[in-house]
Amino acid sequence: MSKNTPKIAVVTDFDGTLMEQDVGDVLMEELGIVHAPQVMEASQLFREKKVGSLAWIEAAYPLLASRQLEVDQLLKSVHLRDGALEFLDFCEQKEVPVTVLSDGMQYYIEQILRSQQVQVTKVIGNPITYSAAGQFQFGVQNTNPACQWCGCCKASVVKQMKADGWLIMYIGDGSSDYYGSAFADWIFARASLANYLREEGTAYYPFETFHDILAILRANWPMYQDGTAAGRLSGRYPSACQFPVS
Template sequence: MGAQPAAELSAMKTNPKFIFFTDFDGTITLQDSNDFMTDNIGYGREKRRQGNLDTLEEKITFRDSFREMMDSVTKPYNECIQYLVNNIKLDPHFTKFYEWALENNIPVVVLSSGMEPIIKAILKNLLGPSADKMEVIGNFVKARPGKTINEERGWEIEFRNPESGFGHDKSIELRKYSSLPESVRPTMFYAGDGVSDLSAARETDLLFAKKGHDLISYCARENVPFTVFEDWYTILEKCKEITEGKTTVHDAAREGFEAYKSGTAGLKA
């Protein structure tokens, strides 16, 4: 199968020179909505955190660990959405970044291992009408046999790529863009924080990995270049430097490992 034509890719409609792909939970938001549900109305933080660690150590796939997390949440789906809308907060600097991106023809695309209806509801609550300009690509939700999703134990996650150990293999979407001819291929950014981002880590020109989180441990172990971010102010300033030609994605990508080795990435080398 050949590469998909640029005209068929939604984020290429305005012929951008840059595209920003991003994880959602714990990256755009201050809390991970799936972790928040699991910790508070599922089987709890201790078991959830062990699943994250087991995934990093390749003892279990992310898909299977995440399914166990979601299966532990038994409240009706509409109640879960409202619970998260009431509790999940936006990174305080994301709105400014998003406004800058819209003004500069830089599409922002959410690639998430969470469920699209939850993500869209949270974004709509946090960003208002401009949230509709952001493409969201994630997993789905479906009713369990004989039930509806809005009843107790009535729903389950439906993975976008069920054959993949990631459930949603973000690299599949990213490669549609990275495989474009050089004459039209945009520079690709990606921001993430955890184990759901492992499939995306190698696929973009510059990976922003959140300070103190699991993605940095993986990148350092696998020699994947990255730069560290604390919040979206950090990302905005770095993107401005790159788009204005003051630095390159290659220079920025070297910074992360140096920060990891020096201890300023929030994790011990």
């Protein structure tokens, strides 16, 4: 790669994107956590857009504290989205780094990637995990002092990658990805993210499997390399996102 060639990086959501299922939802539903009073209240406030994911995460995830064995068992029932391995192989061949960026629990992301023998460049999620001794550890990834809406501030991560000179292909499906994709160059979207972008009038590539994404990339790779591929965005700034004044 020449010094004048833009650097391309992929940022992909995990739940409902790289994975066929929303793993966090599977855990919460199968373990009955969605029915806990504080979780029901947080869910209602989230649906009403009175709180962001941070409030829901703080209500729900601590209830996994003593349930590691049950969590591990449920993780055996989920699987990667069709074409994900082929897509990651394509990225490796093209020397494109892949960051998994999630508002979910870092423990299950790392467990699944390890069990599926999936290699990515980086995993960024909420530092919620079990120690080697089985002790539950809770944390969030939001280091943005100006905004405490999301557990993981995806917009901050992508914003920094752009500042570091990367062209970003963002892949996602949910509400946190609406913010995460705000600074991306190209967006591949499905489910609620696609609905948000369509209502907003923002260009995106629809997909259901990673084979759909691969078909687009293989047919147009030279244009992605030089930054001229169709659908490139100049920057969106969701009103909910706030950043420190520099």
